Amino acid sequence: MATPPKTPPSSSSASSGYSEGSIRVLKGLEPVKQRPGMYTRTDNPLHIIQEVLDNAADEALAGHGKKIKVTLHTDGSVSVEDDGRGIPFGLHPEEKAPVVELVYTRLHAGGKFDKGSGGAYSFSGGLHGVGVSVTNALSKRLEVATHREGSVARLAFSGGDVIEQLEVRKLEAGERKQGTTVRAWPDAKYFETAALPMGELTHLLRSKAVLMPGVSVTLVNEKTKETQQWLYKGGLSDYLMQTLNGDPVIPLFEGSGHADKNADNFAEGEGADWAVAFTEEGQPVRESYVNLIPTSAGGTHESGLRDGLFTAVKSFIELHSLLPKGVKLLPEDVFARASYVLSAKVLDPQFQGQIKERLNSRDAVRLVSSFVRPALELWLNQHVDYGRKLAELAIKAAQTRQRAGQKVEKRKGSGVAVLPGKLTDCESKDTSHNEVFLVEGDSAGGSAKMGRDKESQAILPLRGKVLNTWEVERDRLFANTEIHDISVAVGVDPHGPNDTPDMSGLRYGKICILSDADVDGSHIQVLLLTLFFRHFPKLIEAGHVYVAKPPLFRVDAPARGKKPASKVYALDEGELTATLDKLRKDGVREGAWSISRFKGLGEMSAEQLWETTLNPDTRRLMQVQLGRFDFTSTQGEITKLMGKGEAAARRELMELRADDVDIDV
Structure with a gap:
């Protein structure tokens, strides 16, 4: 009986099971x-x-x-x-x-x-x-x-x-x-x-x-x-009063503002309706909607409300000279005791993900703020007594926050560690409000230093690739300058999952990894996440570690109709496609826009870096948490990826999952 001919060794496509027929195009639904x-x-x-x-x-x-x-x-x-x-x-x-x-x-x-x-x-x-x-x-x-x-x-x-x-x-x-x-x-x-x-x-x-x-x-x-x-004749204020916890300190501040056809920056009808109540105690009620879609994770329209409320209250306090010496007012001091229902109308809303839980449209910050701020300023100056009560509430919140920050500072001051020279620190000592950005490369560090908010954002530039610390002994960690600097800047010593580290020295509430949106940047991100998971697990557990997502593209769009020429940033290819589709729908001629691709953070000006990656109202910041695995299983997975003797496991993983990855080399 004849045996079938053997496949020649050069034809590897059949043996690996990956050929033209392996590519599947999903149709319809x-x-x-x-x-x-x-x-x-x-x-x-x-x-x-x-x-x-x-x-x-x-x-x-x-x-x-x-x-x-x-x-x-x-x-x-x-x-x-x-x-x-x-x-x-x-x-x-x-x-x-x-x-x-x-x-x-x-x-x-x-x-x-x-x-x-x-x-x-x-x-x-x-x-x-x-x-x-x-x-x-x-x-x-x-x-x-x-x-x-x-x-x-x-x-x-x-x-x-x-x-x-x-x-x-x-x-x-x-x-x-x-x-x-x-x-x-x-x-x-x-x-x-x-x-x-x-x-x-x-x-x-x-x-x-x-x-x-x-x-x-x-x-x-x-x-x-x-x-x-359900049938509400009274709208938002009726609803807020029914769901409110605790009695309002001042009457409800409600209002509505929408752009008319003469508005320069917004389309006719865009705007917001809102009802805001300030209470001294009880859990605040916060609900926001965009074109009637509930945005349970908030978004840029809520940032606009916060900005409008803060700016109006701050200008009232300055006008009446109510701020005690040494007290610095922050948006959170005004916003902390605010309950609200906000309903925004946005012509072309951009949501994060298909389930639309969070609004991402950058213009919505300006849109909502531009209607809320003047309305509240006018209202406070018409009702000065209520204005003073609201100012009192905000100043009290600021004093409580500052006192808490100072207590922590005293305990930290006794330490002997000297802060690393390349750390550009922030002015505030309030841990809950402060952020440090671990930035890849000195050039990006320079832009970040110029573009940041000096009050609350610190920058620590990292040179080159960080050490893979998965198998490094804890007492050998400080032999690496970068890791020594990170630990001293953050104010917490390396520890294990079962240790109880002294967290009183923590200097920043948010530790943000900021690297390029390319393969090298992802590698640095992975090395830093490995460091935090292995040697600073309590920082992840307490929700202090974040990853910043800088955009990969900038689209310069020409003026169209009422809309002036604008710059739109896209996080990835998917968002770029959606942006171009939107421009076509707006009647922009094919190719009338120009697309720039950022090779790295160093290419961004300070202003661009602030607008896309540092500004709390418009940036994308993802909190690092354990995913579908518990701590032990996550440890096993990372060992597979980062362990020295795990090349075989990594190869198997690549063979299994290579098709799922789009690599941009």
């Missing part, structure tokens, strides 16, 4: 099913239901609906009904398929890309056009009924595919004239639990009613036979 966590929250199905609810709210926000009804059915499905315009069901001019089908089966198909007067929605939470198509992909069944123009159209899907084709019939007498009803059966296999968290759902529905005074929101639970309805 496959990417969502493969990686649901990229598109939605997978702990429960609430977020995919919220996507449908947001669409109904966007109709009301555009002035086309007054009622939203959510029903929890006994079979585990959820339906959302609105009286908006109804999704169009005619054929799409280019795609030659019913529009309603495209909305539910295609990623990046929606009516919310073209903002402004020409689009179907001036303001909306919808941004990426992936919302309800994600709901569809992760549902066992989804039914849509859309009423408009004297007809009703129905179709049904399963796992994102059409299973009942579009059926259109004329409306009968007595049937509602317009609106959309969507009923979804979430597929339990994509979620940790199939049950909806009732507390979160009712809070979400109530907040929609608050943000849209005059729109009624109803929740019907078929299992318990309960019906709840």
Whole structure:
């Protein structure tokens, strides 16, 4: 019997199993099913239901609906009904398929890309056009009924595919004239639990009613036979007073400001509504929304509110000479006792991630602040007694903070360690407010020193690659100058996971690793994270270690319509694509923009570095925490990556996961 010929040694592609056929292109809604966590929250199905609810709210926000009804059915499905315009069901001019089908089966198909007067929605939470198509992909069944123009159209899907084709019939007498009803059966296999968290759902529905005074929101639970309805005529202040913990020191400060058509920097209608209460005790209530989407992780609109409140209170205190000698007021002193509900309207919101928990649009800081500051200044000067009470509250917070900082300083002063000469320290001694940036390279260190906030930001430049300290004995650590300098600057000695180090000497509340956005920068980041995890684990445990994310690209966009020429920074290729898409939608001619790529931090001017990476209101800063593994498992993983005798384990890892990585060499 003849044996099959052996593969020649040179043909390694077959043996490694990686060839042209290994590359898989995910089509339609496959990417969502493969990686649901990229598109939605997978702990429960609430977020995919919220996507449908947001669409109904966007109709009301555009002035086309007054009622939203959510029903929890006994079979585990959820339906959302609105009286908006109804999704169009005619054929799409280019795609030659019913529009309603495209909305539910295609990623990046929606009516919310073209903002402004020409689009179907001036303001909306919808941004990426992936919302309800994600709901569809992760549902066992989804039914849509859309009423408009004297007809009703129905179709049904399963796992994102059409299973009942579009059926259109004329409306009968007595049937509602317009609106959309969507009923979804979430597929339990994509979620940790199939049950909806009732507390979160009712809070979400109530907040929609608050943000849209005059729109009624109803929740019907078929299992318990309960019906709840929310309709707020008084809007934000009503809601804040109902949820507030403790009595306000001064009456509520509420207001609203929106750009008109003559505004230079903002589109017509952009702006914010707010209600703010100051209390002496109790947990502050803080809720913010962008185009009715709840932003539970805050973002730049909240930074704008903080900036506006602080600037107004500070100028009132200066005008009336109320600040005692030696007291320095910081934004947090004014903001610490503030409870608020903030609802911002932003024409083209940029969110962090698909689930839109945090707003990233840099312009939102200026937008909100520019309306809040003058309104509060005017209000305080009209009610001087209330102004004095608020000033008292802020000054008291500043004095408490400074006293706490001084206590720590006395204990630290007895140490004999001399601070490293290359450390450019900050002026403040308040540990909770101070930050140190460990910066790769002297040139970047120079820009950082010039661009930083001298009051609270310190810079420690590092020369070259830091030592891999995974297998270095603790008593040999200080033989390395860089590591010695880091330890002395931070004010905490190296320790193990089971030690109880003296943290009273800690000099900075945030220790931020700042390296280039390239492979070398990532390497330095890994070496520093290894150092902190191995020899300063309590700093990570206490949440003091952060990684700063500088942008990789800058796009210089020409003036368009009302918008002046601007610089937009993009963190990575994905954000760059989104930025260019947005410019095209704004009508900018292809190629009229210019794209610069930062080779490293050293190329950035002090001003650019401040705006993108150092400014607390607009930077991206990620806290370092243990991920899905506990301490011991994380230790095992890092040993695999950083241990001297682990080359075989690393090779195996590379062979297994190489396809997941985009390397930019």
